Amino acid sequence: MVRLITHNLLACHVKGCTTNNFPLVFQDVQVELQVAEFNPDFIRNMLSRLEWTALVNAAKQVGDTSLPPEQPDMMDDELLQKLHHVLMEIHVTDGAMVCQNCNHIYPISNGIPNMLLAEHEIG
Amino acid sequence: MIPTPDLSHLTRHDLEQVYDPAEDTFLLLDALEQEAEALRKERPLICLEVGSGSGCVSAFLGKIFGQSSSLYLCTDINKHATRCTLATGKQNKILLDPITCSLAGPLSSRLCHAVDVLLFNPPYVPTDTDEASSAQSSADIAGSWAGGIDGMEITNRLLQDVECLLSPRGRFYLVALKQNDVPSIQSRMLEDFGLTSQVVIERRAGREFLLIIRFARTAHSGSGSTS
Numbered sequence: 001m002v003r004l005i006t007h008n009l010l011a012c013h014v015k016g017c018t019t020n021n022f023p024l025v026f027q028d029v030q031v032e033l034q035v036a037e038f039n040p041d042f043i044r045n046m047l048s049r050l051e052w053t054a055l056v057n058a059a060k061q062v063g064d065t066s067l068p069p070e071q072p073d074m075m076d077d078e079l080l081q082k083l084h085h086v087l088m089e090i091h092v093t094d095g096a097m098v099c100q101n102c103n104h105i106y107p108i109s110n111g112i113p114n115m116l117l118a119e120h121e122i123g
Numbered sequence: 124m125i126p127t128p129d130l131s132h133l134t135r136h137d138l139e140q141v142y143d144p145a146e147d148t149f150l151l152l153d154a155l156e157q158e159a160e161a162l163r164k165e166r167p168l169i170c171l172e173v174g175s176g177s178g179c180v181s182a183f184l185g186k187i188f189g190q191s192s193s194l195y196l197c198t199d200i201n202k203h204a205t206r207c208t209l210a211t212g213k214q215n216k217i218l219l220d221p222i223t224c225s226l227a228g229p230l231s232s233r234l235c236h237a238v239d240v241l242l243f244n245p246p247y248v249p250t251d252t253d254e255a256s257s258a259q260s261s262a263d264i265a266g267s268w269a270g271g272i273d274g275m276e277i278t279n280r281l282l283q284d285v286e287c288l289l290s291p292r293g294r295f296y297l298v299a300l301k302q303n304d305v306p307s308i309q310s311r312m313l314e315d316f317g318l319t320s321q322v323v324i325e326r327r328a329g330r331e332f333l334l335i336i337r338f339a340r341t342a343h344s345g346s347g348s349t350s
């Protein structure tokens with residue numbers, strides 16, 4: 001399943017595509033919600049490895065506008081809950097992710113992104 | 124005892140297309156079980172298994188750390204493997220996040236120095252280069268074993284990225300055959316990337332002599348990059 005936590009860790013890896021290759025933009029997505037166990041420590045610790053603005057924009061693309069545009073200094077429980085929902089419970093099952101730089105399209109079907117490249121695209 | 128993941132949902136047809144867990148898989152599970160206490164203490168956030176096949180190993184890792192305390196990313200070039208990985212996660216109530224791609228592919232730039240537990244049970248059987256390349260491009264079950272010269276052609280490609288992927292206290296577990304020339308892998312990783320290593324478990328299984336090597340940064344090398 002392409003959850004937003006995973007999406008935030010994916011960049012276009014076509015040969016030569018090294019600038020503006022993150023974040024990939026969701027296109028024509030189908031979304032499914034699945035309840036997941038809330039672990040506030042995990043969410044808090046994970047934030048240091050994520051890109052806030054990319055997350056906020058990805059959330060908008062899948063129809064969730066609950067996150068503030070700037071990362072707040074203080075993470076209260078309410079915000080951690082929201083983050084948990086956005087990162088862990090929204091699953092993109094079908095659609096695509098598109099690179100802003102080279103326009104490469106990475107299809108998603110049955111919850112799995114296909115990011116295999118053809119031989120000539122490999123760096 | 125951590126129970127072996129339930130794989131009863133995989134059909135015979137699935138196992139014609141995807142690597143059926145075998146002695147190498149089980150040796151990796153045994154190594155992880157042996158290391159479980161030490162690994163739990165590190166409170167890993169991001170786990171990445173390259174070449175997850177059936178998903179058996181990542182589901183086992185999920186049982187060690189728990190569903191909600193880590194992210195379990197899995198890659199495989201074989202689309203049937205990523206499909207089975209997702210299903211094996213569900214069957215074992217551990218959410219696995221599979222991506223169809225080669226090695227760490229689209230994850231490698233964002234996961235720079237961020238992977239706490241990295242696993243690879245590679246295609247390690249010595250074959251000629253052509254057989255390995257054609258297995259890689261057809262991305263089917265032959266890619267489960269065809270390893271090219273010394274069985275190292277695919278593994279060597281990942282070894283180039285390991286230092287970059289590992290978090291400061293990250294560990295990498297690699298399955299290898301004795302014929303893969305383990306001492307040379309170990310000395311290369313130390314010289315080129317400052318990663319120290321240790322064979323944590325070894326076993327003869329039929330004609331194969333299998334080992335699991337654990338790599339980590341030395342206590343003082345910190346997160347220094349060589350790139």
Ligand SMILES: C[S@@+](CC[C@H](N)C(=O)[O-])C[C@H]1O[C@@H](n2cnc3c(N)ncnc32)[C@H](O)[C@@H]1O
Nearest residue numbers: 142148174175176199200201225226244266267
């Ligand atoms: C020996 S099987 C191990 C499968 C599973 N991890 C296990 O232990 O049972 C090797 C796996 O690596 C995958 N593989 C081969 N080449 C790969 C590559 N370049 N990138 C990612 N996965 C690859 C194969 O498709 C296969 O699933």
Ligand SMILES: [Zn+2]
Nearest residue numbers: 012017099102
């Ligand atoms: Zn691109």
